[in-house]
Amino acid sequence: MFPRPEPVGAPPPTGRHGLRGGGVVQAPVASSMVVRDVHKAFGSFRVLQGLNLQFQHNAITTILGPSGTGKSVLIKHLVGLLEPDQGEVLIFGQDIWRISERERYEIRKRFGVLFQDGALFGSMNIYDNTAFPLRKHTDKSEDEIREIVLARLTEVGLDKALTKFPNEVSGGMRKRAGFARALVMNPDIVLFDEPDSGLDPVRTSLLNDLILDVHREHGGTYMLVTHDIRTARKVSDYVGLIWKGKVVHYGECEEAFSSEDPFVRQFLAGDSAGPLGMD
16 A cells, blocks of 8 residues: 655665665665655744655665754654644655545554663563564564564674563663664664663764664664764764754755854854854
C-alpha cells in the first residue's frame, strides 16, 4: 500500500558517508519525508510558522536550533502524533492526514524512534525491551524474535547485557538499547531525539560512530535533533537550522559549516552575540 521509494535511473541514493560495500557516493534523489508549509500553535503560542523541509532517503539529516523552537514538535508531526493546523506532512508521498487512522498506524510501523533517555521500560530487561515492538506489532514466533533481537543487540554491543535492567546499566548503554529497539522492525526511517543528551563527549562520539556504522549497513532515512555541534558535523549529510518555527537554513553539511548566514554562523559557533540572542 505504501511503496518504498525508488530512485529514477540510478543506483540507490546515499549520503556523504556512503552505504555498505563502498563505491561512488550518489546524491540523494528521493525524499522520504516532506514537511510543506506546516503551522502549529498551542493556544496563542505559535510554534511552527510555515516550516518546509525535505528529508532525503538513505541520508542522515540533523536538525539544529535553539531550545523551544519546535524541533520536538516537528518529530511528533512526522510520526503522526500531532496534526498541523495548516500545511502537509508527506511520508513516502502519502499525506498522513488524508488517510485513515488505520493507515497512519501502518505508516508508524515504518518508523524507529530513539528518545532522549532511551525511554526503556524499567520493569523489563534489555532483551524484553528490545523485543517489545516485535511482540506487539508482529506475529513472529519467539524463536524468530530472539534471532532478530540478538542480532540488533549484538550490533550495538549489548549482547552480554540481555538480562540487565535499565537501572543496572549506564546512560550510554540505555541509549544503545533504545537504538536496538528502534531498529528491530527494520524501519525505513529512524528519528533521534537528542541522542547525545546526558552523555559525556567520549560516549557521544562512540554513539555517533555507531549511528554511522548502522546507517552504512542498513541505509534508510535518519533524522537527528540535537544541540551538539560536533555530532552534527560528524554524522550529517544534511543540516537544517530552525528558528522561530521556520527553517532559516537547509543544505549539505559542508555548506552549513561554511555558511556566511549570520544565523547559521552564530548557532554553529555558539556565540551569544548576534541575531539569535535578540529574542
